[in-house]
Every structure is written in structure tokens, then in C-alpha cells.
Amino acid sequence: MxxxxxxxxxxxxxxxxxxxxxxxxxxxxxxxxxxxxxxxxxxxxxxxxxxxxxxxxxxxxxxxxxxxxxxxxxxxxxxxxxxxxxxxxxxxNSLVLIVPATSTLNITGLEDLTAPEVDKISIGNPDTAPVGKYAHFALTEAGLWNQLENRTILAEDVKQVLVYVERGEVDAGFVYMTDAKTAEPGTIKIIASVPVSTxxxxxxxxxxxxxxxxxxxxxxxxxxxxxxxxxxxxxxxxxxxx
Missing domain, CATH: 3.40.190.10 (Periplasmic binding protein-like II)
Incomplete structure (x- = not known):
């Protein structure tokens, strides 16, 4: 046939x-x-x-x-x-600030990221990953970007930010709430919801x-x-x- x-x-x-x-x-x-x-x-x-x-x-x-x-x-x-x-x-979606579950730093909000003991903060690359653009805007609007820019570790996308925090390779990171929910159990803590103007x-x-x-x-x-x-x-x- x-x-x-x-x-x-x-x-x-x-x-x-x-x-x-x-x-x-x-x-x-x-x-x-x-x-x-x-x-x-x-x-x-x-x-x-x-x-x-x-x-x-x-x-x-x-x-x-x-x-x-x-x-x-x-x-x-x-x-x-x-x-x-x-x-x-x-x-x-919504933007949240997360830290490793094992973190001993007293991070309860954006202002705490300026503490001297906070060394590495991961955000998505603002040019290619919208999650990074939203984080950059939020930190700028909070008047914190200039203090924190040198501490930022740029990631390809939101999933890479999540991995950095899960592994404890950074002190904090900005991800979407939906991605925070996909983290390996017991690896991260959601610290705060981050307001965004857009x-x-x-x-x-x-x-x-x-x-x-x-x-x-x-x-x-x-x-x-x-x-x-x-x-x-x-x-x-x-x-x-x-």
C-alpha cells in the first residue's frame, strides 16, 4: 500500500x-x-x-x-x-529576594544587602534576562544600585541565579516567585517580595x-x-x- x-x-x-x-x-x-x-x-x-x-x-x-x-x-x-x-x-509573575538556606547573614530586605559581610549578589544579566532588568530597576529605585553594583554576579537567566543560591555560591539572588518554588527542598529561603514599578x-x-x-x-x-x-x-x- x-x-x-x-x-x-x-x-x-x-x-x-x-x-x-x-x-x-x-x-x-x-x-x-x-x-x-x-x-x-x-x-x-x-x-x-x-x-x-x-x-x-x-x-x-x-x-x-x-x-x-x-x-x-x-x-x-x-x-x-x-x-x-x-x-x-x-x-x-513577581520578583523575590532569596538567600541560601544555610545563610547566617541577617538579610531581611533590600537594605540589608549593603552590609559589608554581603559579598556576592546574583541577578540575571539585565541586557538579556528580564529578571535581571527587574532587579536592577528595583535596586535603583531603592537607591541601592550604586552601592551594590560591584557585588553583583550576572547570570545568563533566572535558572542560573537559582542554582547559584541553591549551591551557596552567592549570598543572595533575585528570582521570580515561580522559580523559587522549583528550588531543591531545603536549599533556599525566600526573604522578601520585591516591588517593581513595571x-x-x-x-x-x-x-x-x-x-x-x-x-x-x-x-x-x-x-x-x-x-x-x-x-x-x-x-x-x-x-x-x-
Missing amino acids: AISPAAEQGPDTLTVSAAASLTEAFTDMESRFEAENPGIDVKMNFAGSGNLRMQIEGGAPIDVFASADQNHMDILSGEELIENSSRKDFAQ PVSYPIAVVSSSEHKEEAQEFLDFVAGEEGQEILEEYGFTPESE
Whole structure:
């Protein structure tokens, strides 16, 4: 019996580039979406939002982009590299200050980071990791950045900040609440919620160069739909509508 070309090709591969902080939630979504859409094979690509943006600018074959801030999506929009009609805000997060569980330093808030015994503070690279940009803004608004800049250890993304704190390689770090919840049990302590003037809002969009725009839109609809939103809430995200 002759095999149809479609059968020979197998499922369409949909490449989704998503902010590192979405790793657990989107990995869960991947399996559930594929179960409901057997003709689509989702390939996840997680990294700092800025690095993902630069991959898209470089022509990488990416179908969907989910960013941890509006800035990187705005840049792609200005370059006409995303389908603006597909763009949608789908979740919010919050920034927290964490320390190793074994810390003996008396860190109870941002001001305590200026103590002389606090040597290393990890933040994401503000140029490529939105979590670092939010932390930089928060420390600047608190009037502390100039005192702390020389103590900062830049990380590629929020997951690397978390690892530094889990291992006790730094005295404190700034991560999203959702990432703090994924820490190895007994490795970190959440010290404080950090106020930010700009909401930690996540947009998602179809990439203009995608050859699978219909399938990409289906994935967006899943993320923004009831099931996707329930998954995000399970991992500590706040629905954008709230």
C-alpha cells in the first residue's frame, strides 16, 4: 500500500522559544498540547528572553516566542519579526529576594544587602534576562544600585541565579516567585517580595518567519485558554486577566 506524503513526513514540528522561567509550566503544556494535537510535535527552547530575541533576529527557525517582559517583544514587533495580530499577554509573575538556606547573614530586605559581610549578589544579566532588568530597576529605585553594583554576579537567566543560591555560591539572588518554588527542598529561603514599578508581564506571539503559523496560533490559543491558564496557575503564575 502506498504511503501518503503526509504520513511519510510525520507530525509537524513546532519550535517554541520561551523564557527560562516558563520551563516547568511550558514543559507540562507541551505534553498536554501534543496529546490533544497528535499531528504537532512541539520542540521547546528555553533561555533568557533577550538571547531568544537575538536568535529570532538571526533567522533561527522559531515559530512561537514567549517573553518574560514586553521590551524584547516590542523590539521584535518594531522589526516586523512577529505577527502583531497574534500577540497576547498571558501571565504575570513577581520578583523575590532569596538567600541560601544555610545563610547566617541577617538579610531581611533590600537594605540589608549593603552590609559589608554581603559579598556576592546574583541577578540575571539585565541586557538579556528580564529578571535581571527587574532587579536592577528595583535596586535603583531603592537607591541601592550604586552601592551594590560591584557585588553583583550576572547570570545568563533566572535558572542560573537559582542554582547559584541553591549551591551557596552567592549570598543572595533575585528570582521570580515561580522559580523559587522549583528550588531543591531545603536549599533556599525566600526573604522578601520585591516591588517593581513595571508589572512582570509575559507576552506571546507567532514569529513572522514561521512556516507553521496555523499550528503556532493553535499553541497560543492553548496557552491563553482555560487549560493553559490552569497549568500556569499550578506553577505559581498569575493569570493576566486578574
